[in-house]
Amino acid sequence: MAALATSQVLDAPLPRRRVIPGFGLTLGYTLVYLSLIVLIPLAATFLKSAELGWDRFLEVVTSPRVVASLQLSFGASFVAALVNAAAGLLVAWVLVRHDFPGRRIVDAIVDLPFALPTAVAGIALTALYAPNGWIGAWLAPLGVQVAYTPLGVVVALVFIGLPFVVRTVQPVLENLDREVEQAAATLGAQPAQIFLRVVLPVVWPALLTGFALAFARAVGEYGSVIFIAGNMPLVSEIAPLLIVTKLEQYEYAEATAIAVVMLVISFALMLAINALQGWAQRRAGGVR
Amino acid sequence: MSAVASDAVAPLEPAAPGEKDAPPQAARGGPGRRRRSAAPVMLVTLALAWLGVALVLPLVAVFAQAFAKGWDAYAAALTDPMALHAIRLTLTVAAIAVPLNLVFGVVAAWCVTKYDFPGKSALITLIDLPFAVSPVISGLVYVLLFGAQGWLGPWLLDRDVQIIFAVPGIVLATVFVTFPFVARELIPLMQAQGRDEEETALSLGASGWQTFRRVTLPNIRLGLLYGVLLCNARAMGEFGAVAVVSGHIRGLTNTMPLHVEILYNEYNATAAFAVASLLAMLALVTLVARSWLEARAPELRGERAAQS
Numbered sequence A: 001m002a003a004l005a006t007s008q009v010l011d012a013p014l015p016r017r018r019v020i021p022g023f024g025l026t027l028g029y030t031l032v033y034l035s036l037i038v039l040i041p042l043a044a045t046f047l048k049s050a051e052l053g054w055d056r057f058l059e060v061v062t063s064p065r066v067v068a069s070l071q072l073s074f075g076a077s078f079v080a081a082l083v084n085a086a087a088g089l090l091v092a093w094v095l096v097r098h099d100f101p102g103r104r105i106v107d108a109i110v111d112l113p114f115a116l117p118t119a120v121a122g123i124a125l126t127a128l129y130a131p132n133g134w135i136g137a138w139l140a141p142l143g144v145q146v147a148y149t150p151l152g153v154v155v156a157l158v159f160i161g162l163p164f165v166v167r168t169v170q171p172v173l174e175n176l177d178r179e180v181e182q183a184a185a186t187l188g189a190q191p192a193q194i195f196l197r198v199v200l201p202v203v204w205p206a207l208l209t210g211f212a213l214a215f216a217r218a219v220g221e222y223g224s225v226i227f228i229a230g231n232m233p234l235v236s237e238i239a240p241l242l243i244v245t246k247l248e249q250y251e252y253a254e255a256t257a258i259a260v261v262m263l264v265i266s267f268a269l270m271l272a273i274n275a276l277q278g279w280a281q282r283r284a285g286g287v288r
Numbered sequence B: 001m002s003a004v005a006s007d008a009v010a011p012l013e014p015a016a017p018g019e020k021d022a023p024p025q026a027a028r029g030g031p032g033r034r035r036r037s038a039a040p041v042m043l044v045t046l047a048l049a050w051l052g053v054a055l056v057l058p059l060v061a062v063f064a065q066a067f068a069k070g071w072d073a074y075a076a077a078l079t080d081p082m083a084l085h086a087i088r089l090t091l092t093v094a095a096i097a098v099p100l101n102l103v104f105g106v107v108a109a110w111c112v113t114k115y116d117f118p119g120k121s122a123l124i125t126l127i128d129l130p131f132a133v134s135p136v137i138s139g140l141v142y143v144l145l146f147g148a149q150g151w152l153g154p155w156l157l158d159r160d161v162q163i164i165f166a167v168p169g170i171v172l173a174t175v176f177v178t179f180p181f182v183a184r185e186l187i188p189l190m191q192a193q194g195r196d197e198e199e200t201a202l203s204l205g206a207s208g209w210q211t212f213r214r215v216t217l218p219n220i221r222l223g224l225l226y227g228v229l230l231c232n233a234r235a236m237g238e239f240g241a242v243a244v245v246s247g248h249i250r251g252l253t254n255t256m257p258l259h260v261e262i263l264y265n266e267y268n269a270t271a272a273f274a275v276a277s278l279l280a281m282l283a284l285v286t287l288v289a290r291s292w293l294e295a296r297a298p299e300l301r302g303e304r305a306a307q308s
Helices: A003-010 A023-051 A054-061 A064-097 A103-109 A118-129 A136-142 A150-175 A178-186 A191-220 A223-229 A239-248 A252-287 B002-008 B010-015 B039-066 B070-079 B081-114 B120-132 B135-146 B153-158 B167-177 B181-193 B196-203 B208-237 B240-246 B256-265 B269-296 B298-306
Strands: none
Touching (some): A023 A252, A023 B081, A054 A064, A064 A103, A064 A239, A103 B269, A118 A150, A118 A223, A118 B256, A118 B269, A150 B039, A178 A191, A191 A252, A191 B135, A223 A239, A223 B256, A239 B135, A252 B135, B039 B269, B070 B269, B081 B120, B081 B167, B081 B181, B081 B208, B081 B269, B135 B167, B167 B208, B181 B208, B196 B208, B208 B298
């Protein structure tokens, strides 16, 4: 979602004539393909929900089951993104500031959740956290059940969101000038002070961007969650699953209403992330 | 957090009285040169333990479960006719969807980086749009368009054309979810490369197509490969969008990820993990190829934070 950052550069006025041919052709192709694949289908979805009428729409999206599923989707995504923000900051720090055997492999493996199909992640996590699984068997005596509970949803969302914070924070840390930290130390700052007053302010925009990216990704996630969640209505049923359930019961209008709520929130998140990235970019530029 | 903080200062300890003549600390990168402090070791251990539990363990679990009943059961699960059909369908869908988005990616990136026009930033945001949409909704939009109760459903039904619960729907849903991959990889790359080389070629008399083939294409080769790699991994592994449009008809509309789901829900875990292990290997190959490409072209690394 680096769109804004890129586009800001692109929009800089460049008063020169077009020498390179093919403008009409490439713009036309881009617009037609974009419209056919993305814009028209999405617009049709909004139109379909309009068929429902405003009262019925409100009735659908405020029904207890829908509200519970939206709460779970957004709540679990928030918790998972928080976990990923803390853990991602640690991993990014270690990858940038420390050299250890196998560092390059570890660096590459961070991207595993981007490459591993979500269904595979879903069944693997379920196998691990089921009461007889490798991790579940350890947690069971403690009275902690992960699989088939909302906690399982969080575990799956942590997995799929793991790379985002690492990848947004890592480049900022790489550019962080260590002399500033040293200067703070020679001036008598405590380690905690240096972290809070020197490191964190620089990393903060990137950390927030990574958090938002992980959150946005988690909200719409389906494949990795449905295996581990147990999918009990009102308890561990996420909103995307409820859309699928409504579709399977041929309740198209209701499925569309839930989808529209999620789409609106997702687009708002996307714009917020674009703004965040612009801010992070400017901050990083100022520090360098 | 305080652990991180104490590490921030670890290299500074020598600044204590009596060690003021120590060489500049910024130059010291390696852990071997750090002083006694236990903090760095602790941090590295903590980070590695986290990644081990959160990432590596699930990956190991896939292969452990796949081979839980031995090699024969594994081979049997993969040579099952339904599994073979799922593998073939997945390859077919990727073979259609990836080239479509490859062509689009190149054209869109060319359009956005070689010309200036109003609304360009909006266009770039729109290209990114599919990444903001839940996979389930990516499938739903096509059901609403082409399904039996959709806008075009009756018209298609009259002409005996089936898109939903058939292969065309799966291809469409896959194209949607992998839509931005190539474009968003190429746009920053081509932006950084500018237009001078193309303009020079043109002024020397090359045609537009020659300029693209001989000047632009060689420049973006690695970025293109990078985008295709990510696009392909997602195309073969997509689950949510495809699940909505496929109808799960075995031997007809079952891709590999959907086959994994069916087997798993039938309590045939070994077979499910066997098919899943193929997808996991695809993921590992993708990661290795990606690292190799990044080693050759470090500028590709910049965009990876935003991939999803």
